[in-house]
Amino acid sequence: MADPAMKHQVCIQCVMDTSDPVIDFDSQGVCNHCRSFTSRVSQTWFPGPEGRPRLDRIVETISAAGKGKDYDCVLGLSGGIDSSYMAIKIKELGLRPLVVHVDAGWNSEVAVANIERVVRHCGYDLHTHVVDWEDMRELQLAYLRSGISNQDVPQDHIFFASLYHFAISHDIRFILSGGNIASEGIMAETWHEGSAMDSINLKAIHRKFGQRPLRSYRTISFWQYYVLYPLVRKMRTVRPLNYMPYDKAKAAAELREVIGWRDYGRKHGESLFTKVFQNDYLVRKYGYDKRKPHLSSLIASGQLSRAEALEQLSRPLYEPEELEIDLDYFCKKLRITRADYEGFVTGPKSSYYDFPNWEGHYRALKRIQRAVERIRGRPVNVYS
Numbered sequence: 445m446a447d448p449a450m451k452h453q454v455c456i457q458c459v460m461d462t463s464d465p466v467i468d469f470d471s472q473g474v475c476n477h478c479r480s481f482t483s484r485v486s487q488t489w490f491p492g493p494e495g496r497p498r499l500d501r502i503v504e505t506i507s508a509a510g511k512g513k514d515y516d517c518v519l520g521l522s523g524g525i526d527s528s529y530m531a532i533k534i535k536e537l538g539l540r541p542l543v544v545h546v547d548a549g550w551n552s553e554v555a556v557a558n559i560e561r562v563v564r565h566c567g568y569d570l571h572t573h574v575v576d577w578e579d580m581r582e583l584q585l586a587y588l589r590s591g592i593s594n595q596d597v598p599q600d601h602i603f604f605a606s607l608y609h610f611a612i613s614h615d616i617r618f619i620l621s622g623g624n625i626a627s628e629g630i631m632a633e634t635w636h637e638g639s640a641m642d643s644i645n646l647k648a649i650h651r652k653f654g655q656r657p658l659r660s661y662r663t664i665s666f667w668q669y670y671v672l673y674p675l676v677r678k679m680r681t682v683r684p685l686n687y688m689p690y691d692k693a694k695a696a697a698e699l700r701e702v703i704g705w706r707d708y709g710r711k712h713g714e715s716l717f718t719k720v721f722q723n724d725y726l727v728r729k730y731g732y733d734k735r736k737p738h739l740s741s742l743i744a745s746g747q748l749s750r751a752e753a754l755e756q757l758s759r760p761l762y763e764p765e766e767l768e769i770d771l772d773y774f775c776k777k778l779r780i781t782r783a784d785y786e787g788f789v790t791g792p793k794s795s796y797y798d799f800p801n802w803e804g805h806y807r808a809l810k811r812i813q814r815a816v817e818r819i820r821g822r823p824v825n826v827y828s
């Protein structure tokens with residue numbers, strides 16, 4: 445954990461600082477994230493001309509697997525810039541996705557309008573999975589009571605679990621994700637401990653802090669996530685944005701011009717829960733400002749100057765009037781008082797590791813994988 449005596453220091457290349465408790469700096473003042481960025485992404489990020497033949501090969505594989513079927517892949521669409529841009533690019537590549545949107549109850553109007561525009565422009569079919577609101581509320585309140593730092597888990601888990609279950613039940617092997625190195629290449633690992641997919645952890649937190657059973661919130665199990673879906677059913681997640689030049693500002697401009705897409709103004713403004721959680725709760729309770737890894741990713745991937753990033757960081761996370769409006773909505777929707785919310789922000793913190801989790805299962809699986817690799821003499825291709 446963070447050494448309270450550690451003095452505040454900012455990386456001289458990016459804008460990560462000592463609010464990341466395990467950051468370290470070399471003698472020049474360059475942080476570990478910057479030092480390892482290139483080596484970490486060299487096998488997964490191909491923004492130059494070398495990306496196109498790789499992407500073409502992936503598209504061929506996906507098309508071949510989908511021959512004779514209505515769809516060759518499932519595309520998860522939130523209405524944000526990453527997934528919207530990916531959706532129009534893969535149209536140009538000739539893929540035939542079924543677009544799936546998971547509605548966890550916190551969509552902004554802008555997000556809904558963006559989803560409609562993308563789907564109409566591309567002529568895609570859209571399946572919207574609406575999460576039972578009482579389940580969502582029950583689980584989000586359990587997480588708020590727990591004081592854990594990653595309050596986005598209930599939304600993130602159901603989003604990916606629904607995509608995976610949906611693809612498997614429709615016999616579609618490929619999932620397209622808007623996740624990408626260019627805007628997420630630098631992360632502070634300690635800020636979101638564990639995996640949002642860890643259903644053992646999710647259920648343990650709900651058992652301890654929940655008030656009633658969940659009705660229809662469908663989690664994904666360790667067995668499904670690591671073994672059944674990727675190894676037996678051969679499901680794969682593909683991140684097309686990692687194989688093309690992806691500059692967020694240019695992508696937003698193109699989306700605005702081509703389909704009338706609208707910006708949120710704030711990262712993750714597509715979910716009002718995430719907006720309040722990241723821009724108020726997380727900063728006040730934990731001192732984590734998610735803009736720092738995001739802006740640092742843009743600097744590392746050559747999209748933004750450090751001076752511009754520092755300028756953006758100097759602006760407030762929230763204008764007071766906007767925060768009031770959003771908090772009012774947030775509390776009304778969760779049926780809590782403002783005092784309840786303040787209690788969550790100022791109450792005890794807790795860690796992913798305070799609750800049962802699937803890390804032990806994961807280590808055991810890795811041991812089995814290494815043993816199988818030794819016997820077969822070649823790597824086992826597992827879930828990315």
Ligand SMILES: [Zn+2]
Binds near residue numbers: 458474477
């Ligand atoms: Zn750095």
